[in-house]
Amino acid sequence: MKKTMAMAALALAVSFGSISCKKKVTDAELQTQATTVVTSNPNATVEVKDGTAHLSGTFADQASKDQMIASLKAIPGVKDVMDMSTIEAPMVVETTSAVDPANVQKVTDALKDFPSAKAEVINGELTITGNVSPEQARKIKMSVDAMQVGKVNYNYTVK
DSSP states (O other), rough: OOHHHHHHOOOOHHHHHHOOOOOOOOHHHHHHHHHHTTTTTTTEEEEEEEEEEEEEEEEHHHHHHHHHHHHHSSTTTOOOEEOOOOOOOOOOOOOOSSSSSHHHHHHHHGGGOOTTEEEEETTTTTEEEEEHHHHHHHHHHHHHHHHHSOOEEEEEOOO
């Protein structure tokens, strides 16, 4: 009976041991899967160590970065994702004024007799602002039109 009990205990221990010993996924296998996922972004790389994916590189926006992290976490065997990546800074497009500074100066000089009006570049267009009388408005328009400086927005208030 003791032998039977010992054999049963041994069989039970072996069966529990074989159930709990699932095949462990190696870092090399995880690296292959993670690299496949990351190839969708040529500016990103991933390295797997001890089941943790280390993501680095640059992404166009936060949404694509978050999607990549979620894809890496979805790989069976990846315990965590360490995010060391960055988001590209948006390209700053410098716009230069289409208005010639010499033309702005000409109009400013023409407005020196009208202290309540001033010439400025607003949204890339030469604009005259301020408060003027109807007579001043007529004189300003005539003098500026005579200079032929191009498109001018008369955005002044006539009182």
